[in-house]
Amino acid sequence: MLGEKLTKALSEQVNAEYYSAYLYLAMSAAADKFGLKGVSSWLFVQAQEEMAHGTHIYQYILERGATPSFAAIEQPPASFADVNVIFEMVLSHEQKVTQSINAIATLAMQESDHACYQFMMWYVDEQVEEEASAMDILDRLRLIGNDKGHLLTFDNELGARVFVNPFPAKK
Numbered sequence: 001m002l003g004e005k006l007t008k009a010l011s012e013q014v015n016a017e018y019y020s021a022y023l024y025l026a027m028s029a030a031a032d033k034f035g036l037k038g039v040s041s042w043l044f045v046q047a048q049e050e051m052a053h054g055t056h057i058y059q060y061i062l063e064r065g066a067t068p069s070f071a072a073i074e075q076p077p078a079s080f081a082d083v084n085v086i087f088e089m090v091l092s093h094e095q096k097v098t099q100s101i102n103a104i105a106t107l108a109m110q111e112s113d114h115a116c117y118q119f120m121m122w123y124v125d126e127q128v129e130e131e132a133s134a135m136d137i138l139d140r141l142r143l144i145g146n147d148k149g150h151l152l153t154f155d156n157e158l159g160a161r162v163f164v165n166p167f168p169a170k171k
């Protein structure tokens with residue numbers, strides 16, 4: 001069974017994942033208003049992934065015989081200056097998430113909960129990818145600068161992303 005400290009930390013992580021989803025939905029709506037449908041769609045897919053992460057961690061708490069706790073989900077910012085600001089915020093947000101994922105993995109190690117440590121390794125790898133994709137997008141946006149034509153081409157490219165559930169139902 002999952003210990004008390006890990007149950008609390010994982011419950012807080014469920015909340016953080018749902019906040020991430022909320023944040024990315026707010027960003028997706030802002031991008032839609034900027035006329036960047038591809039960016040909006042990319043961020044919507046990202047929000048769906050975050051919800052899948054939250055649900056996956058919630059199910060893990062139950063699977064380990066513990067009871068998750070729930071708290072209010074923080075309100076995301078109401079507006080964003082432009083698309084560059086959005087992705088700067090995506091990157092700094094993901095860096096913060098990486099710290100909390102690492103802290104839970106460290107706690108699992110201290111508690112000698114090898115199963116939970118193993119569970120967290122998926123998230124450790126995922127955070128490397130999430131930070132890398134935010135950095136790649138930011139690099140492209142900085143290269144594009146004020147070139148609206150290239151921005152629209154890039155917008156189209158980002159719009160090709162589709163949601164794939166990382167945790168298909170177990171048979």
Ligand code: OFO
Pocket residue numbers: 017020049050053094097126130
């Ligand atoms: Fe859940 O990976 Fe981003 O935050």
